[in-house]
Amino acid sequence: MTRTRSLFSLVTLSALLLWGTPVLAASHHFEMTIDDVIVEVAQGLKYHTFAFNGQVPGPLIHVQEGDEVEVHVVNMTSLPHTIHWHGMDQKGTWKMDGVPSITQMAVEPGEDFTYKFIAEPSGTMWYHCHVNVNEHVALRGMWGPMIVDPKKPEKIEKKVTRDIIMMMSTWDSVYAMQPGKGGMPTEEGNMDYFGLNARAFPLTQPIRVDEGDVLRIRLIGAGGGVHNMHTHGHTFLVTHKDGHALPEPYRADTVMVGPGERYDLIVEANNPGRFIFHDHMDTHVTNAGKYPGGIVTVFEYNGIPTDDWYAWKDVSFNPDYFYTESLKKPHGMHMQPGFAGEPAEKKGRRRGGN
Numbered sequence: 001m002t003r004t005r006s007l008f009s010l011v012t013l014s015a016l017l018l019w020g021t022p023v024l025a026a027s028h029h030f031e032m033t034i035d036d037v038i039v040e041v042a043q044g045l046k047y048h049t050f051a052f053n054g055q056v057p058g059p060l061i062h063v064q065e066g067d068e069v070e071v072h073v074v075n076m077t078s079l080p081h082t083i084h085w086h087g088m089d090q091k092g093t094w095k096m097d098g099v100p101s102i103t104q105m106a107v108e109p110g111e112d113f114t115y116k117f118i119a120e121p122s123g124t125m126w127y128h129c130h131v132n133v134n135e136h137v138a139l140r141g142m143w144g145p146m147i148v149d150p151k152k153p154e155k156i157e158k159k160v161t162r163d164i165i166m167m168m169s170t171w172d173s174v175y176a177m178q179p180g181k182g183g184m185p186t187e188e189g190n191m192d193y194f195g196l197n198a199r200a201f202p203l204t205q206p207i208r209v210d211e212g213d214v215l216r217i218r219l220i221g222a223g224g225g226v227h228n229m230h231t232h233g234h235t236f237l238v239t240h241k242d243g244h245a246l247p248e249p250y251r252a253d254t255v256m257v258g259p260g261e262r263y264d265l266i267v268e269a270n271n272p273g274r275f276i277f278h279d280h281m282d283t284h285v286t287n288a289g290k291y292p293g294g295i296v297t298v299f300e301y302n303g304i305p306t307d308d309w310y311a312w313k314d315v316s317f318n319p320d321y322f323y324t325e326s327l328k329k330p331h332g333m334h335m336q337p338g339f340a341g342e343p344a345e346k347k348g349r350r351r352g353g354n
């Protein structure tokens with residue numbers, strides 16, 4: 001008997017060692033609203049956004065491959081919306097794909113909808129509205145990150161010490177305060193501001209690292225523009241494309257991210273100093289034609305003394321600007337208060353009584 005039991009334990013132990021700790025699928029329920037919110041996306045540029053839970057970019061959804069995800073969304077704005085779960089297979093759940101007039105009717109103002117699907121495949125995914133994408137996605141900040149952890153991570157993923165999410169997008173100052181307008185091809189030339197997690201330098205934030213850190217940078221092309229992301233002083237390994245592990249990761253210092261695309265980069269922090277990390281589309285590092293601005297951040301090594309001429313010497317540091325702190329939390333939906341805006345004044349709302 002004892003012998004049988006110990007044999008059983010040995011088998012169980014070997015199975016655990018071979019396959020890793022068995023992971024049971026979890027069920028998540030998340031509550032989302034879509035709100036009219038004013039966000040200062042660049043110095044002096046206030047923008048009327050349609051914000052998921054009042055923030056742009058939207059809250060982090062972080063789950064495990066195979067988990068059941070249920071999202072109840074309430075549309076508090078005055079225009080219709082949906083949520084598309086970009087990258088999700090939706091096997092057997094095509095009506096959860098969030099495309100108006102294809103998989104569902106758009107969610108009208110004041111109405112709600114519940115999405116329910118299995119989180120697969122794993123990787124760097126994202127969610128966004130699919131109504132009038134030329135305006136709602138390209139201009140109104142209707143997007144957020146969805147990270148699905150794999151059941152079996154790649155070797156290199158286990159070495160990561162800091163996780164970073166970067167969503168790149170464009171803004172058109174002409175339509176900043178005109179919700180319901182903008183983003184048509186004929187107006188393309190008006191894209192005059194560029195955002196890294198929805199803000200333009202210097203309202204972006206540095207990435208503070210220690211020598212020896214291994215960064216995983218998840219790039220997401222969230223708006224309508226193409227972004228050529230370039231690291232100074234460091235090369236990186238491109239390990240995943242659209243969430244999927246590449247059979248042969250490759251080394252580079254510049255990677256082009258088109259609309260909808262995701263690339264995961266591994267950067268080894270092995271060169272102490274201050275190094276810019278920026279969009280190499282030259283116009284994307286300007287604010288309304290003035291350099292520097294737009295899609296700019298800096299690898300700031302801890303321990304490097306600052307200089308009084310350093311652009312960010314007085315920056316008020318937000319350690320969760322790239323979702324790094326949120327990604328350390330247990331699976332779930334996590335808010336980033338630093339991305340919240342001010343509620344927009346409701347127009348044409350009926351006063352009480354009649």
Ligand SMILES: [Cu+2]
Binds near residue numbers: 080132
């Ligand atoms: Cu929308």
